[in-house]
Amino acid sequence: MAKTVAATGNEAVANALRQVNPDVSAAYPITPATDIMQRFTSFVSNGKVKTEMILVESEHSAMSACIGASAAGGRVMTVTSSQGLALMWEMLFIASGLRLPIVMPVVNRALSAPLNIHCDHSDAMGARDSGWIQLWSENGQEAYDNTIQAFLIGEHMDIRLPVMVCMDGFIISHSIERIEYLEDNEVKNFIGEFRQLNPLLDIEHPVSYGPLILPDYYMEFRKAQDEVESKVFRVVLDAAKDFEKISGRKYGLFETYRLDDAEIGLVILNSAAGTSKDVIDEFRNRGIKAGLLKPRLYRPFPYKETGEALKHLKAVCVLDRADAFGGSYGPLFIDISTSLYTYSKKPILINKIYGLGGRDYLPEHAELVLNELTEIAKTEKVKTIKEYIGVRG
Amino acid sequence: MADTVEIRWHGRGGQGTVTAAKVLADACLSGGRYVQAFPEYGPERAGAPLRAYNRVSSKELRMHCPVLRPQVVSVVDATLIDSINVTEGATKDAIFVVNTSKGPKEIRARLNIEPGQKIFTIDATKIAMECIGRALPNASMLGAVCKVAGLVTLEHLLEDVRKSFGKKFSQKIIDGNIEATRRGYEEVREG
Numbered sequence: 001m002a003k004t005v006a007a008t009g010n011e012a013v014a015n016a017l018r019q020v021n022p023d024v025s026a027a028y029p030i031t032p033a034t035d036i037m038q039r040f041t042s043f044v045s046n047g048k049v050k051t052e053m054i055l056v057e058s059e060h061s062a063m064s065a066c067i068g069a070s071a072a073g074g075r076v077m078t079v080t081s082s083q084g085l086a087l088m089w090e091m092l093f094i095a096s097g098l099r100l101p102i103v104m105p106v107v108n109r110a111l112s113a114p115l116n117i118h119c120d121h122s123d124a125m126g127a128r129d130s131g132w133i134q135l136w137s138e139n140g141q142e143a144y145d146n147t148i149q150a151f152l153i154g155e156h157m158d159i160r161l162p163v164m165v166c167m168d169g170f171i172i173s174h175s176i177e178r179i180e181y182l183e184d185n186e187v188k189n190f191i192g193e194f195r196q197l198n199p200l201l202d203i204e205h206p207v208s209y210g211p212l213i214l215p216d217y218y219m220e221f222r223k224a225q226d227e228v229e230s231k232v233f234r235v236v237l238d239a240a241k242d243f244e245k246i247s248g249r250k251y252g253l254f255e256t257y258r259l260d261d262a263e264i265g266l267v268i269l270n271s272a273a274g275t276s277k278d279v280i281d282e283f284r285n286r287g288i289k290a291g292l293l294k295p296r297l298y299r300p301f302p303y304k305e306t307g308e309a310l311k312h313l314k315a316v317c318v319l320d321r322a323d324a325f326g327g328s329y330g331p332l333f334i335d336i337s338t339s340l341y342t343y344s345k346k347p348i349l350i351n352k353i354y355g356l357g358g359r360d361y362l363p364e365h366a367e368l369v370l371n372e373l374t375e376i377a378k379t380e381k382v383k384t385i386k387e388y389i390g391v392r393g
Numbered sequence: 394m395a396d397t398v399e400i401r402w403h404g405r406g407g408q409g410t411v412t413a414a415k416v417l418a419d420a421c422l423s424g425g426r427y428v429q430a431f432p433e434y435g436p437e438r439a440g441a442p443l444r445a446y447n448r449v450s451s452k453e454l455r456m457h458c459p460v461l462r463p464q465v466v467s468v469v470d471a472t473l474i475d476s477i478n479v480t481e482g483a484t485k486d487a488i489f490v491v492n493t494s495k496g497p498k499e500i501r502a503r504l505n506i507e508p509g510q511k512i513f514t515i516d517a518t519k520i521a522m523e524c525i526g527r528a529l530p531n532a533s534m535l536g537a538v539c540k541v542a543g544l545v546t547l548e549h550l551l552e553d554v555r556k557s558f559g560k561k562f563s564q565k566i567i568d569g570n571i572e573a574t575r576r577g578y579e580e581v582r583e584g
Contacts, residue, residue, distance in 0.1 A: 274455035
């Protein structure tokens with residue numbers, strides 16, 4: 001029997017982690033993810049979980065300790081955000097290269113400088129090519145659901161990869177919303193017993209982790225890592241199907257909203273997708289065929305399926321809450337462009353950068369973009385491909 | 394009221410405004426409703442002006458941005474009226490609830506609100522001093538807002554206050570807050 005509560009995104013994720021009851025966690029507190037670990041460590045102190053909690057001196061050490069514990073054969077998680085994720089960067093590649101199924105909720109926020117504590121996707125986008133699976137979440141419910149599914153996905157014997165679960169800093173992490181919790185035993189049964197694979201502590205079968213691999217084999221190793229990514233899609237969809245059985249909530253590689261017969265569309269991640277859906281309803285009420293695609297599995301990116309879902313539209317705006325500096329476009333725009341490049345008939349694409357450092361994404365921003373798309377669909381003319389919106393000057 | 398009720402709270406850091414918004418969200422969960430409660434995060438200093446928001450709806454709440462067109466505006470600290478425009482964006486039939494010892498007529502004139510908008514006043518700070526012994530007007534404001542917005546019954550609200558405050562505070566503080574909430578609900582006046 002599910003329990004309905006009013007809880008913050010952080011509270012919901014902390015509760016998911018309690019229900020998962022991992023063997024080991026190592027953490028260093030960072031805003032606005034701190035609240036998750038604060039709650040989780042009190043679960044540890046109060047005996048609500050049997051987790052071995054290691055408090056370390058930095059995020060780099062937190063990930064290092066997680067890598068060690070995971071290689072030793074435990075179910076492991078940590079939580080981070082922003083600068084913390086940036087400091088972990090070196091170790092992220094080691095976790096994925098060693099194929100360790102560590103789960104890490106990431107509360108998305110801006111990177112310094114200038115210092116800013118608010119919502120932004122630059123942190124997770126900076127780690128998008130680190131070999132971690134990334135699941136993105138619109139609200140607290142999705143962050144809770146994705147956190148639970150992340151363990152089943154990452155620990156799948158066909159892939160064994162680390163998973164990040166992304167949610168918007170403050171907008172979701174600190175906002176109270178209605179959330180449905182599963183029962184503890186439902187979560188326990190869903191993720192199952194942790195299955196070890198080549199654990200370091202199995203002294204009967206000694207193994208080495210992280211050996212030197214020179215040019216004669218390094219590339220084969222990388223090719224194997226690339227190939228395993230192609231198996232992730234099926235694992236994510238299977239996990240979603242199983243999760244629907246216990247929760248009634250549907251998940252896919254991405255969510256489409258009124259997209260099937262749409263002529264114009266938005267592609268947007270996380271909480272801003274919700275605000276956009278309400279505006280799309282208003283445009284539909286006025287007879288304008290607008291729709292939306294919200295990526296969920298962002299790494300590995302389902303290029304084929306995304307391209308198929310978008311190819312029939314006339315004009316699409318990809319909204320990025322991060323920029324990819326270097327005279328480039330936003331990271332999501334680059335991926336959406338890639339997903340469509342093989343089609344001869346495809347939508348005209350534009351890119352808007354919004355909401356950096358916690359700048360509000362308001363319904364009027366979605367309206368502005370949808371009006372521009374309506375015009376582009378009519379005239380087939382684009383003024384600027386990439387533009388910052390909701391900004392001065 | 395409409396399918397979705399949007400509320401904006403104006404308070405100062407340290408008055409418990411954010412807590413009031415949180416308790417309201419929790420109390421409105423009943424009947425399968427969807428709720429949101431979130432503050433605006435700025436410099437978190439005691440005395441600094443802050444805003445918090447609620448949305449309550451029978452439909453799934455997908456909007457994730459500040460409330461721009463509130464149907465209910467709760468002014469937890471009346472001194473804010475001098476420095477910020479608390480009527481900004483309020484709907485034509487908006488309800489204002491102001492914590493003040495002054496009468497509703499005087500506040501109506503001061504805020505210069507439109508004819509279709511309603512004003513309610515409550516001396517929440519005085520009630521807080523009498524019930525809790527500290528100038529924490531949040532519980533009585535919560536009671537007043539629930540009364541005028543018709544969102545939950547008094548019994549249900551008090552039960553929720555008991556639950557929310559029960560986690561952190563002593564029985565004396567809990568009882569004081571329950572009494573303050575009840576008096577806020579009962580003593581709020583329309584002008």
